Amino acid sequence: MAPDDEKDAGQTTGTLGKAIALLESVCQAERPQRFTDLLKQTDQPRGSLHRQLRHLVAEGLVDATPEGDYTPGLRLLGFAAKAWARNSVRKLAEPHMAHLHALTGETVHFGVLRQKEIVYLDKLESRQTVRMHSQVGNAAPLYCTGIGKAALSCLEDADLQPLISQIEFRSFTPSTHGDAQALLADVEAIRDRGYAFDLEEHQPGICCVAAAIVSADRSFIGGVSVTAPAFRVGREKLVDWADPVRFAALAMAADFDRGMGPRRKSDL
Amino acid sequence: MAPDDEKDAGQTTGTLGKAIALLESVCQAERPQRFTDLLKQTDQPRGSLHRQLRHLVAEGLVDATPEGDYTPGLRLLGFAAKAWARNSVRKLAEPHMAHLHALTGETVHFGVLRQKEIVYLDKLESRQTVRMHSQVGNAAPLYCTGIGKAALSCLEDADLQPLISQIEFRSFTPSTHGDAQALLADVEAIRDRGYAFDLEEHQPGICCVAAAIVSADRSFIGGVSVTAPAFRVGREKLVDWADPVRFAALAMAADFDRGMGPRRKSDL
DNA sequence: AAACCACGTTCCAAATAATGGAACAAGAGG
DNA sequence: CCTCTTGTTCCATTATTTGGAACGTGGTTT
Numbered sequence: 001m002a003p004d005d006e007k008d009a010g011q012t013t014g015t016l017g018k019a020i021a022l023l024e025s026v027c028q029a030e031r032p033q034r035f036t037d038l039l040k041q042t043d044q045p046r047g048s049l050h051r052q053l054r055h056l057v058a059e060g061l062v063d064a065t066p067e068g069d070y071t072p073g074l075r076l077l078g079f080a081a082k083a084w085a086r087n088s089v090r091k092l093a094e095p096h097m098a099h100l101h102a103l104t105g106e107t108v109h110f111g112v113l114r115q116k117e118i119v120y121l122d123k124l125e126s127r128q129t130v131r132m133h134s135q136v137g138n139a140a141p142l143y144c145t146g147i148g149k150a151a152l153s154c155l156e157d158a159d160l161q162p163l164i165s166q167i168e169f170r171s172f173t174p175s176t177h178g179d180a181q182a183l184l185a186d187v188e189a190i191r192d193r194g195y196a197f198d199l200e201e202h203q204p205g206i207c208c209v210a211a212a213i214v215s216a217d218r219s220f221i222g223g224v225s226v227t228a229p230a231f232r233v234g235r236e237k238l239v240d241w242a243d244p245v246r247f248a249a250l251a252m253a254a255d256f257d258r259g260m261g262p263r264r265k266s267d268l
Numbered sequence: 269m270a271p272d273d274e275k276d277a278g279q280t281t282g283t284l285g286k287a288i289a290l291l292e293s294v295c296q297a298e299r300p301q302r303f304t305d306l307l308k309q310t311d312q313p314r315g316s317l318h319r320q321l322r323h324l325v326a327e328g329l330v331d332a333t334p335e336g337d338y339t340p341g342l343r344l345l346g347f348a349a350k351a352w353a354r355n356s357v358r359k360l361a362e363p364h365m366a367h368l369h370a371l372t373g374e375t376v377h378f379g380v381l382r383q384k385e386i387v388y389l390d391k392l393e394s395r396q397t398v399r400m401h402s403q404v405g406n407a408a409p410l411y412c413t414g415i416g417k418a419a420l421s422c423l424e425d426a427d428l429q430p431l432i433s434q435i436e437f438r439s440f441t442p443s444t445h446g447d448a449q450a451l452l453a454d455v456e457a458i459r460d461r462g463y464a465f466d467l468e469e470h471q472p473g474i475c476c477v478a479a480a481i482v483s484a485d486r487s488f489i490g491g492v493s494v495t496a497p498a499f500r501v502g503r504e505k506l507v508d509w510a511d512p513v514r515f516a517a518l519a520m521a522a523d524f525d526r527g528m529g530p531r532r533k534s535d536l
Numbered sequence: 537a538a539a540c541c542a543c544g545t546t547c548c549a550a551a552t553a554a555t556g557g558a559a560c561a562a563g564a565g566g
Numbered sequence: 567c568c569t570c571t572t573g574t575t576c577c578a579t580t581a582t583t584t585g586g587a588a589c590g591t592g593g594t595t596t
Contacts, residue, residue, distance in 0.1 A: 013327055014552090015282075015284065015552095016283065016287045016320075016324070017323070018583095019284045020327045023347065027346075031354075034543085035543070035545095036542080036544085039543095044584095044585085045584070045585040045586070046543095046544080047546080047547085047584070048584055048585060050545065052284075052583095055281040056284070058281045058285075059281055060382070068543090068544080071351070071354060071355075072348075072350045076347045077348045077352060077405035078407055079291065079292075079295050079329075079344045079347075080344045080348030081404065081405030081406050082296070082344075083295070083339070083341060083342060084345060084405075086339055086340060087339075087342075112342070114342045114343070119346065121342075136349065137352075138349050282582060282583075283553080283554070283583080286554095302573095303572070303573060303574095304572060304573085312555095313557070315556055315557075315574090315575085316554070319554075320554090336573075538596085539595085539596075540593100540594080540596090541592105541595095542591105542592090542593085543590105543591085543592085544589105544591085545591100546588085546589075547589095548585105548586100549584105549586105550583105550584080550585095552582085552584075553580105553581090553582070553583075554579105554582075554583100555578105555579080556578105556580100557576105557577100557579105558576090559574105559576080560574080561575095562573085562574100563570100563573105564569100564570085564571080565570080565571100566568090566569080
């Protein structure tokens with residue numbers, strides 16, 4: 001119908017793309033969506049939307065109550081469990097995370113880059129926190145998280161500049177960097193230090209030290225961080241953890257380079 | 269091309285169904301799949317498979333290495349995180365799980381029924397286990413897990429019999445029930461007791477006590493269990509935990525009935 | 537009651553995207 | 567040099583999706 005939709009940018013994924021876009025709508029929403037809610041968001045004809053939803057529900061990607069509320073489907077958990085369990089970088093990071101956790105006694109995160117976000121792949125909780133699990137599987141912006149900024153600090157200036165200029169800065173907290181200039185200055189400092197802070201820039205009251213895991217070819221593999229509530233730890237404490245964090249990141253990078261070297265050979 | 273495929277059973281999900289079937293193939297495999305592996309499993313023409321994979325990769329549901337290895341995509345984690353965070357039954361179970369965990373000091377599971385399997389939705393670890401997280405999002409058969417058998421014990425005989433007769437019994441361990449008769453006897457006992465055991469029937473060395481969470485209308489909502497290694501706890505210990513587990517299940521059911529009562533009203 | 541409206545569901549000709557066979561690259565071995 | 571395996575591209579055919587409109591259904595107003 002529309003010959004060239006504005007933001008198709010290169011590739012089209014046909015029917016699947018539309019289905020996943022709809023699934024995204026269902027997932028992004030805060031609460032169960034009704035047929036009409038989705039109709040408004042997706043502005044598709046009734047008939048099409050109806051069939052697409054039927055398909056998604058039949059496949060278990062979306063769950064529907066008899067009353068007509070649509071929520072993300074439980075089958076997604078099964079898929080994600082596999083994606084998580086089979087992720088090789090996460091597996092290799094695990095023991096080093098455990099070590100770091102034992103050393104600091106605080107919450108340790110591991111995250112990788114996906115598109116232009118950090119996705120948290122693993123988390124070891126601080127000893128008895130009241131906090132929920134999760135965060136695992138969630139995505140966060142690059143410009144206001146420790147791991148995200150550590151990732152940025154690995155880029156060449158030539159790649160960094162255009163990327164930063166595309167960012168839409170949103171102030172999650174009063175401390176969030178509000179523009180490219182502030183972020184660039186921070187990245188500069190991170191390059192010098194070799195590690196990054198997040199001083200309540202994403203979540204109020206939460207701060208962390210993070211380091212990038214960098215492969216031998218200088219590409220960003222992922223990041224580790226130690227996180228704690230601001231009321232309990234000051235900047236000095238974070239600095240104390242910086243070396244352990246950096247060391248863990250180095251150890252992970254070494255494991256990565258060792259493991260990823262032999263290609264086809266080590267497959268069996 | 270094929271006018272009526274054998275097991276289409278009622279509904280067809282068109283293009284999406286094929287894409288998800290392929291995704292399932294990628295996820296089920298133990299290791300990264302190559303194009304040819306998938307070609308064999310799905311017996312589709314090269315052209316079609318190639319395009320479907322391209323679409324899945326473009327959508328982030330499948331990740332592909334430059335070398336041509338296909339693995340479950342990281343985007344799945346994001347979807348699942350939403351599905352998990354927004355699951356209302358899980359949320360309401362959470363505090364009762366915590367209580368049970370504090371009481372027993374052992375691993376507590378919460379699971380619900382999906383299709384004909386138990387899907388684990390939450391887990392509180394035994395204090396310092398070496399064990400990984402996960403299990404969350406994984407599915408297990410009904411006939412060899414505590415929560416699964418507790419679910420079976422909620423069914424009327426009229427529903428139970430046909431369901432059991434369809435089961436393909438697979439012996440995960442020497443203790444797994446091997447036929448309908450043994451399972452029925454166990455279900456009978458569970459009905460009498462009000463709780464179920466899993467005595468190393470699914471994973472060697474692992475046993476649990478479980479109870480069904482049953483709504484006021486007598487339908488199965490989910491199940492809770494306390495799990496421990498067999499070498500550390502005997503049947504007596506499991507029996508000690510049975511009442512706490514049953515009580516937790518009752519409390520969850522009460523919360524469920526209370527929360528789910530007011531429909532549209534409580535939406536806001 | 538009748539008229540109205542919001543919500544969902546179902547239908548079907550027309551438009552579009554998926555299909556699958558075959559031809560085309562590119563290595564890897566023999 | 568030939569051949570086998572693996573992966574990619576092309577394109578006429580075919581099946582699926584599309585989307586407008588008509589049809590239910592229940593709730594609300596006049």
